[in-house]
Amino acid sequence: MLAQIERLGATTITRFEDLGRMGIFLSRVFSSIFSRPFGFRDLLKQIAFIGASSMPIILLSGLFTGMVLALQFYAVMVDFGAVELMGAAVSKSLVQELGPVMTALMVIARVGSATCAEIAIMRNEQQFDALTCMAISPYRFIMVPRLLAAIISLPILTSIYNLIGIFGGYLVGVYLKGLSGMAYMQTIENSITWSDLKMTFIKSIIFAVILIWIAMAKGFFVHLEKGVSGAEAVGKVTTKAVVASAITMLFADYIVSSFLI
Amino acid sequence: MKKISLELIVGLFIVFGTASILYLSVAVSGLSIFEADGYHLKAKFENSSGLKKGAVVEIAGVKIGQVESINLDTDTQESLVWIKVQTNVEIQDDAVASIRTAGIIGDKFIKISTGGGDPLEDGDEIIETEPSISIEELISKYMFSNES
Amino acid sequence: MSDSQALIKVNNLSSAYGERKVLFDIDLEVKQGEILVVMGGSGSGKSTLLRNMLGLMMPSQGEILFNGKDICKVNQAELAKLRQSMGVAFQGGALLSSLSVGDNIKLPLRQHTDLDEKTISIMARLKLELMNLAEYEDLMPSELSGGMLKRAGLARAVIMDPKILFFDEPSAGLDPVTSVELDQLILDLREAMNMTIIVVTHELESAFKIADRIAVLFDGKLVTIGSVEHIKACSDERVVNLINRKPRINPLDADKYLSRLTKGS
Structure with a gap:
């Protein structure tokens, strides 16, 4: 019994240590944003990786999400004779909630995992030690471009996701269910307000920081992982990073929504 | 084949992305950066009740303007609504403005039934109005009249 | 051997990973232009000693003086400055996997100097030719063999013409020929640039060939330090065992092992 309580205590301490370490990591990355020289080309590379290369998956998933939403809403709304409001329903749920969340999930799956594994392998190959010994800060040189690229890319990806989702809803609503296209667009225009858009952008920026932070930090501290090393540790931290960033992101989503709605 | 340069990919992404952000802000939310000319009434x-800033103003089901502001007129204890109407649309001094609902649970909008008098100018008032009809009131009225 | 001659001085250094102590009271001195080889078996603490000297790990006790400055006490800016006069070649090269070999080697110059791109590429080419890597400049690190990676890492370590070079396990995992080449390279570097070089290794031949002095570590303690002759003549059991490659564990008794296996089944 006593041993179990002891173990619980030990786990708690480890968790808090992890959290503290990751917090310090994030503050170091943020404070390195303005230190010179700035790696502009690295930033471009990361935008191409995080943003531009995510376009196909964002376009596809956005389109299908919008189409499914339209189908679902139609099935419910037809009973109330409120199908005219389908545009509003589809766009509101996309812009406020599904757009930022689904985009972040897609980026976590595609970019978060890759970034975490890449950084963990760099750690294993002593690349960070090498950078430190060359008096080049790994935070400035490796982390800052990734953080900034995520902060720039996510709002853009989210807007594209929203738009393509609305378009998907239009396809189903207008061509499949015979709604009037004008009405669809008109209700969107009436229902989406500036504060909905603000929500989309605030959420996507917060999610960007969360997902890239957790991916980078988990990879960066791979050598502190207990009981595993080498390739196994890389696999383990990558899994952890994906799970942790998805859950943290959804938790943050709830917090932000409850403040902004 | 020449490899597509990094700058081009990122540039395209940013241009495409900014365009979609702009489109969302302008077209979808009705945040009119390219504000059409118009006059105020x-x-x-x-x-x-239920009418919001930005709500549509219609004549015969066609959008001709939107609600600019809603305030309380402290003298008369009435709701003072400013609307903006497209320049090419004339509204006469005997027109009726009524607040309606699109469907039973839809958004409120202002419906204007045109008259035959002199056209109104910027800053004028549409005198004749019908308030928004609330379903709750209708239902309670109906029940009340049944009881009596 | 006066203090003023010593480029690096390690005084009374102890180090630990959490609760586990791995280095005990190490005292060392490295003179300008000297090649010091730190030797020891696996787990003897030689890599930890290196990490401490590089400032990658804080010692639990003691000081490391570099040109009279304690690297554990100086501030970040000064440490960065100190590090620009140190070159480190890591075990696997530790090249950044996202940059080509050439870009890796140019990295310190691009980050720390205002030289124009043309000068930088001439300097990089010079070092690449020295390491016999000129034709691989545009390849990515993943396309290079282990020996090439080590040499590329060495090229990057000396690109800023450092006063002192650290080399971690130059011959680990290499075939004998490549390993001999690297040893020769180390000697050449000292010859050409009068560099002070600290090599961490467990390879005997390589150590005997390049070292001016050898420090032998065993279980985190400095056993002895001295010239090659001194080490060869040393009578300490731990040094003798290391030189004669006497295994630390008892050889497997085949009959006993078999009988235990059969008994177990």
């Missing part, structure tokens, strides 16, 4: 309603 006011109307006083006994009750403008």
Whole structure:
């Protein structure tokens, strides 16, 4: 019994240590944003990786999400004779909630995992030690471009996701269910307000920081992982990073929504 | 084949992305950066419950303007609504402005039934109005009249 | 051997990973232009000693003086400055996997100097030719063999013409020929640039060939330090065992092992 309580205590301490370490990591990355020289080309590379290369998956998933939403809403709304409001329903749920969340999930799956594994392998190959010994800060040189690229890319990806989702809803609503296209667009225009858009952008920026932070930090501290090393540790931290960033992101989503709605 | 340069990919992404952000802000939210010309009219309603800033103003089901502001007129205890109407649309001094609902649970909008008098100018008031009809009131009225 | 001659001085250094102590009271001195080889078996603490000297790990006790400055006490800016006069070649090269070999080697110059791109590429080419890597400049690190990676890492370590070079396990995992080449390279570097070089290794031949002095570590303690002759003549059991490659564990008794296996089944 006593041993179990002891173990619980030990786990708690480890968790808090992890959290503290990751917090310090994030503050170091943020404070390195303005230190010179700035790696502009690295930033471009990361935008191409995080943003531009995510376009196909964002376009596809956005389109299908919008189409499914339209189908679902139609099935419910037809009973109330409120199908005219389908545009509003589809766009509101996309812009406020599904757009930022689904985009972040897609980026976590595609970019978060890759970034975490890449950084963990760099750690294993002593690349960070090498950078430190060359008096080049790994935070400035490796982390800052990734953080900034995520902060720039996510709002853009989210807007594209929203738009393509609305378009998907239009396809189903207008061509499949015979709604009037004008009405669809008109209700969107009436229902989406500036504060909905603000929500989309605030959420996507917060999610960007969360997902890239957790991916980078988990990879960066791979050598502190207990009981595993080498390739196994890389696999383990990558899994952890994906799970942790998805859950943290959804938790943050709830917090932000409850403040902004 | 020449490899597509990094700058081009990122540039395209940013241009495409910014365009979609702009489109969302401008077209979808009705945040009119490219504000159409128009003139302002006011109307006083006994009750403008449910009407929002940016709500549509229609004539015969066609959008001709939107609600600019909603305030309380402290003198008359009425709701003072300013609307903006497209320049090419004429509204006469005997027109009626009424607050309606699109469907049973839809958004409120202002419906204008045109008259035959002199056209109104910027800053004028549409005198004749009908307040928004609330379903709750209708239902309670109906039940009340049944009991009596 | 006066203090003023010593480029690096390690005084009374102890180090630990959490609760586990791995280095005990190490005292060392490295003179300008000297090649010091730190030797020891696996787990003897030689890599930890290196990490401490590089400032990658804080010692639990003691000081490391570099040109009279304690690297554990100086501030970040000064440490960065100190590090620009140190070159480190890591075990696997530790090249950044996202940059080509050439870009890796140019990295310190691009980050720390205002030289124009043309000068930088001439300097990089010079070092690449020295390491016999000129034709691989545009390849990515993943396309290079282990020996090439080590040499590329060495090229990057000396690109800023450092006063002192650290080399971690130059011959680990290499075939004998490549390993001999690297040893020769180390000697050449000292010859050409009068560099002070600290090599961490467990390879005997390589150590005997390049070292001016050898420090032998065993279980985190400095056993002895001295010239090659001194080490060869040393009578300490731990040094003798290391030189004669006497295994630390008892050889497997085949009969006993078999009988235990059969008994177990």
